[in-house]
Amino acid sequence: MSTRILSDFNLLIPETVDEALDILDRLQDKVTVISGGTDVLVAMKFKFETENAMSVAKLPGMDGLSFDPDKGLRVGARTTIAQLLNFPEVKKYYPAIWEAAVTFATPQIRNTATLVGNLLRGSPAGDGSCAVYALGGSMVFASKSGEREVDIDDLWVGYATTARKPNELAVELRIPAPSAGNINAFKRLTRVNEDLAKLNVAVSMTMNGDVCEDARVVMGCVAATLVRLKQAEALLKGAEINDESLAKMMSAVEAEITPIDDQRSTAEYRKMVSGVIVKRTIEQARQRA
């Protein structure tokens, strides 16, 4: 049983990005980066031990949140879930992110947790991560050797493992401007809102009337990482969206996922509901169009 008391560690709070990059370069994987800290501090109260922690609390230039019709959405590393909820362009152009944010944990956590932190945590249940994965985009990492942009499709390499190198600091998330005809939505299954999801889904589709020209479909809590449902996407692409095409897509979803039993749900239940949740998420997106 944990005491839920933080064990000893060395805390570094750099005040410039250069200083932060020096620390990462020197300590490599011996330092844990803390932004909102709502996840990593809980882990540290239980079993995760770290010799050093570096907080980004005082780094300049990490609070950015902007939208440009050409460049899309830019989300700074310290931008909180609550700030995204209150940013009108998020609700307007990226409702999937807004829907993930509105049921994201609790108001206290929304005021502290960051979207970039959610992605870097690499949880297969991350709500913000699920929405962003469907929309596509990239994470910008800084290191002493310059900046590197990693496509969201290459960000998660395994359970709780990302493509971030030990000397890199995530500085910004970039999400492209929505294409003409884009619709997107997010949906999650839980017992109560505060719980982690049993299953979460996000879709982003380019529609031409009733015909789907392009689709990204993401599901969480059904594998070691969030997964894109490539077969479902292939079935949607080029199809007219109707009961028949949706039924085909639904059976593909069930075959494509590999969920497990855990404290929040069972593999059997997750399989059983997976298809219909994708269908409802698509309907949710289409109702807005």
Next chain:
Amino acid sequence: MNKLAVNLNVNGRNYDLSVASNKTLLEVLRDQLDLPDTKYGCGTGECGACTVLIDGQVVNSCLTLAATADGKAITTAIGLEKDGQLHPVQEAFVEETAVQCGYCIPGMVIKTVGLLEQSPEPNEAEIRHWLEGNICRCTGYEKIVAAVKSASKKMTNAGVKAVG
């Protein structure tokens, strides 16, 4: 472990402190500043007993490293009282008898202040959505929701802001 120098403004008073790297804001409030009104519940950001305002925003103090709150203004339940007058939210909780054992109440009161600051006239659905993350094991929440409504009415009628 290292120690860090921090300046905290807590309930309007300035403190220059040296805090251990692994101390949460909750621990510093309770043990170093002798302000036990903010409670320890779960320690993992689920129950809301430790809720405080940091620069006017509701935050779990059990998940905030004290050293990272350097330079911030913190309000705890006891700091809501002004010149011997309870805050209208505190008054409403008393009048509606929204308190049974009382353990969750400082967190509930601070949470309500945070809500009314950004949404002075919330409807019931908004109130219940906002109170997620604050657990009360006694009341069944009915009287707490009634107290939030009553506080909202009081403050709107009197033209008072939540964070004064």
